[in-house]
Amino acid sequence: MPKILLFGAGGVGSIYTYVLTQGGASVTAVCRSNYETVKKDGFTINSAIWGEGIQVKPEVVRTPEEARGTEWDYVISCSKAMPGSSPSTPDIIKPAISPRTAIVLCQNGIHIEDEFAKAFPNNAIISGAVYLPVTQTSPGFVTHGYIERLEIGTYPADAVKAHKDSVQTFADIFTAGKGTAHVFDDVQPRRWNKLITNASWNPLCALSRSKDIHLLNSTPSSKKMIYGIMLEVVKIAQACGYTDIIAKHADAQMERVVVQIPDRGIYPSMVGDALNLRPMEVEAIVGNTVRIAMEKGVEVPLLELTYTLIKALDESNRKRRDEKA
């Protein structure tokens, strides 16, 4: 029975705990704010796909340090991607990493694998693009919508066979647990494809404190602007050699919102962070993207302005959070 430690046991983490447990793994969740509830009652999940009132009760620890001494087959990070933060996520999970542990990153953003690959140069690094609309409405209680899909592959793409095998084994557990995992020989194009949505809707809605549909309808230029940022992401991906990432992918992302009725719409996850003065995934989603563009000599004025604004907002939110504390 594979032993899995799951770090970041929020919305995504709870669903993955459920799927992997169903798939036959022994899952231990690192819980922070929801420790007491999950320790006592596990997670309660209402899922549009799998049904209401699903219960799953993993082993629970408070920190990766508490999980030291077990030979974990997989350590999965479902926490927010905060490259450059201190302490780093690699530092935090280090006590739980043994030579045989594969590290699975179920996180948003681009080039977020670098600091894990540097910290654990001999371990398998598995990178995943997560499609999973889910919210932890109160500690341990989770609501999940209609989409569930995980796209994974090794980082880097040309990893050794043992690491490739490790990806396939993980996908098999996931699939056995009623999840949808697709293995890619090179998962980076999949991350770029997801970034088209994340680097546009997320920061723009957070800055304007708006639902996607309200941002889209705010001015005659809105669609052109949002789409313009998507196309900048496409240009960067192409400059990185991912020529399969084309404008059509942006079209699909626009269409998803355009068809919504005006009084509905959704708040992308970064808006909740912005409204509640929580740290946002600014560097993973926007900062790294802009830096890659600079390195490749790609002009991305709209992304650059977005980065300036969302970075300043993240910092001013931090100041307000500190003042409240």
Place this chain on the structure above:
Amino acid sequence: MPKILLFGAGGVGSIYTYVLTQGGASVTAVCRSNYETVKKDGFTINSAIWGEGIQVKPEVVRTPEEARGTEWDYVISCSKAMPGSSPSTPDIIKPAISPRTAIVLCQNGIHIEDEFAKAFPNNAIISGAVYLPVTQTSPGFVTHGYIERLEIGTYPADAVKAHKDSVQTFADIFTAGKGTAHVFDDVQPRRWNKLITNASWNPLCALSRSKDIHLLNSTPSSKKMIYGIMLEVVKIAQACGYTDIIAKHADAQMERVVVQIPDRGIYPSMVGDALNLRPMEVEAIVGNTVRIAMEKGVEVPLLELTYTLIKALDESNRKRRDEKA
């Protein structure tokens, strides 16, 4: 003794009440939230230029309707510029306008004069760019910094001589009251010059909820982005034929902030509106600017993105304000 009705008796309005009263005019202020205080005790002004504890006690009314029947020489609007709002400011001040009344607009933004000129085609319209750092800290109590300058001229620039004379008379009263009024044959270039600052710092700081210096330091791209928006404003001004507006004016506006020490900085006025869910001068400062660019065929991607975001923020703030009420 010229009779002046002042609409929008907040920070700027209180200072102008003081200056014009000192200059020999009879000033009546239209007061809303500060009516009781100003009716009883007038305004109390602490000014870095003129001194502490200055008192000025104008006549006070609650609405322009209350001021009907008097032949006002000047009706000055110091309220926020909200072109397109309903009821419009022209509608609101209409009861106080007689054929002899000159209408003075001491307001931010560009092309804000249009709806006044349409509503009062035979009256003198006087347009002013205001430089006056001032805050009403509580109803009737005002703090004013080191700068005081009013640049005025007729709208349109080729007005009849009687209207030109009306500008000069107003400037003379202002100057007699220790104010600094400069009359321009065409005041529009002066409005564009002020817009360089207003269309950049104001919305960008409001979106990021930041002080100017913190926005400037947020990313390696920040200066380029802020300056980029300033240059877009310069390009539009030039396309409108105001070829005296050049990049040098943007340089001066950047320098003013660059020299600030990092833990200081200021919140441009739009930030206060954003943080307190008050309406922002989005159309006057950004929307009209973008529309003029479109008409002239000038590409302004950074301003367009700024407009999309600040317009959506203004609308989401309105929704939050309505929910609170």
